[in-house]
Amino acid sequence: MKILVAPLNWGLGHASRCVPLVHRFLEEGHEVILGGDGESLTLLRKHFPKLRYVYLAPLHLRYSKGSRQVGAMLRAIPRLVWWSIKDHAILKSVLREEHIDQIVSDNRFGLYIHRQSSSKPPVETVYITHQLHIMLPKGWKWLEPLAARLHARIYTRYNKVWVPDFADPVKNLSGELGHPASLAADIEYIKPLSRLTPTDKIADYEVVAVLSGLEPQRTLLEKELLARYQDTTLSVLIVQGLINRPNTRIKRGKITIVPHMDDTELTAALTGAKHIIARSGYSTIMDLNALGLLSPNSPDTYPLIELIPTPGQPEQEYLAARFSEKNAENC
Numbered sequence: 001m002k003i004l005v006a007p008l009n010w011g012l013g014h015a016s017r018c019v020p021l022v023h024r025f026l027e028e029g030h031e032v033i034l035g036g037d038g039e040s041l042t043l044l045r046k047h048f049p050k051l052r053y054v055y056l057a058p059l060h061l062r063y064s065k066g067s068r069q070v071g072a073m074l075r076a077i078p079r080l081v082w083w084s085i086k087d088h089a090i091l092k093s094v095l096r097e098e099h100i101d102q103i104v105s106d107n108r109f110g111l112y113i114h115r116q117s118s119s120k121p122p123v124e125t126v127y128i129t130h131q132l133h134i135m136l137p138k139g140w141k142w143l144e145p146l147a148a149r150l151h152a153r154i155y156t157r158y159n160k161v162w163v164p165d166f167a168d169p170v171k172n173l174s175g176e177l178g179h180p181a182s183l184a185a186d187i188e189y190i191k192p193l194s195r196l197t198p199t200d201k202i203a204d205y206e207v208v209a210v211l212s213g214l215e216p217q218r219t220l221l222e223k224e225l226l227a228r229y230q231d232t233t234l235s236v237l238i239v240q241g242l243i244n245r246p247n248t249r250i251k252r253g254k255i256t257i258v259p260h261m262d263d264t265e266l267t268a269a270l271t272g273a274k275h276i277i278a279r280s281g282y283s284t285i286m287d288l289n290a291l292g293l294l295s296p297n298s299p300d301t302y303p304l305i306e307l308i309p310t311p312g313q314p315e316q317e318y319l320a321a322r323f324s325e326k327n328a329e330n331c
Contacts, residue, residue, distance in 0.1 A: 002099065006035030007044070007106035009059050011213045012241060013283030014106045015040035017128075017164055019047050019195035021104065033100070036108075039243045046243070047195075054094055056108070057086035084110035095123070102126065105158070112157035127158040130165060130282045132187070133180035135314035148180070156185045164193040164286065173285055175322050177315060194283075194290035195263050202272035203265070205237040205256070209277040210266070212241040212284065217310050225277065229255055237269055267291065273303050280307035280320035294323060 003025050007014035015036065022044070025032050034044045034053040038060075045053060059079075087110030094100070095113075099121065105111035106128040113123055134147035155161050165179075166172045167189035172179055178189075209225050211218050222240060229236045236255045245259035261269065270276060270291055278284045284307075288294040293303060307323060309316035 001101035002031045002033065003102045003104060004033045004035050004054075004094070004100050004111075005044075005104045005106075006056055006108050006111055007040050008108050009036060009038040009040040010107070011281065012039060012043055012243060013212065013281045015043040016195055017193040017283050017286060018044065018104075018106055020193050022048060022051075035094075035111075042243050054090075056090050057083050057110070059083045080109070084108075087111060099123075104128065104162075109154045124160070125158040126160045126162055127155045128162045128164065129155060130163055130174045130178045131315060132161075132163065132178055132183065133176050135177070135318055137312060137314055152185065161185050161187050162190045163187055164191070165189055166191060173289055174282060175318070177282070177318065192286040192289055194286045196267045196270075196287045196290050197263075198291055199264070199267050199271060201264070201268040203237070203269040204235060205269055205273055206234040207232075207236040207275045207277065208269045208273040209236070209238045210241065210270075210279075210284070211239060212279050212281060213310050221279070221308065226252070226255065237273075239266065239269070270303075275304045275306065277306045277308065280309045280316040280323070282315070282319060285319055285323065 005018050005022055005025070007018045009015075022032050022034075032048070032051055034041065034048065034051050035056050036044065036053075037056055037058040041053065041055070045051075087108055091103070091111050091113075100123055101121070102124045103111050103113075104126045112125050112127075129151075131151070132148070134144060134151055136144050136147060163174070163178045165174045169179060172189075173192055207229065211222055218241065222238065225238060230253065232254050234254060238255060238257045239261055240257065240259050242259040247259055247261075250257040270288070270293065276288070276293065278288075285294065288305065294305065305323070307320040309320045
């Protein structure tokens with residue numbers, strides 16, 4: 001089969017979790033074409049430099065500097081609608097050039113197909129999401145059923161919906177996000193996806209901070225951490241999550257700053273850390289889970305995990321609270 005894999009460009013998490021999928025498709029003998037824009041496409045191309053790729057509609061979003069993102073998200077709605085329309089138009093253009101057997105869209109709303117001619121082989125469309133239940137900020141909770149219906153209108157246009165999580169209601173990672181009380185479509189739980197695999201190699205950093213997400217909140221957290229550790233005696237690594245920057249290292253006292261790391265380096269750094277700091281995005285949760293770091297059985301042998309939600313992002317606030325409670329129970 002010829003498969004187009006296209007993640008949303010909203011931080012690096014959507015692209016990151018597509019990496020193991022692409023590996024799986026290639027191992028099964030399929031031809032894979034990468035699709036996307038911005039840093040998410042850059043990340044996929046770094047992992048798979050020999051694969052063909054197509055540029056899809058660019059999406060440039062920013063958070064606000066404050067603790068609430070409602071205004072920023074409301075202002076983004078017209079842009080998201082227009083972006084989805086452009087994505088859909090580009091997809092139709094791509095399909096006119098060549099036949100693709102399967103489209104795997106990680107939260108790109110416009111990569112569905114309206115009507116398929118009976119004279120052509122059908123194209124299977126797959127939508128990946130961990131947010132079947134859309135969480136909204138306090139004061140807006142009454143709109144959550146409407147948000148869920150609007151999202152369902154998007155993903156029910158696809159032939160399949162994949163949730164990267166366990167189906168087990170106890171074992172799952174996404175909680176209410178991926179396991180709502182009612183569903184608008186048949187859902188396939190494909191287990192968590194992570195590009196990281198456990199290793200025996202350990203890097204010598206006591207504190208490892210992995211940054212991600214939209215600006216300016218990514219930069220604000222970086223500044224906060226630099227101030228926190230400016231006089232530290234601990235060895236600190238800050239991974240900025242800037243995939244398009246040259247991979248140079250900056251030293252500030254005991255702090256080492258790198259724009260990004262390959263999977264092997266990052267795994268070694270996280271495995272050896274006594275204290276891990278990261279945003280509580282779902283892809284980060286899956287990475288920590290894949291390395292066996294998320295739910296400690298003994299506080300003496302497992303690192304302290306400090307999950308910091310992006311201010312005003314209810315999904316991350318929920319996941320941070322969920323896993324803080326799990327860790328407290330297991331300590």
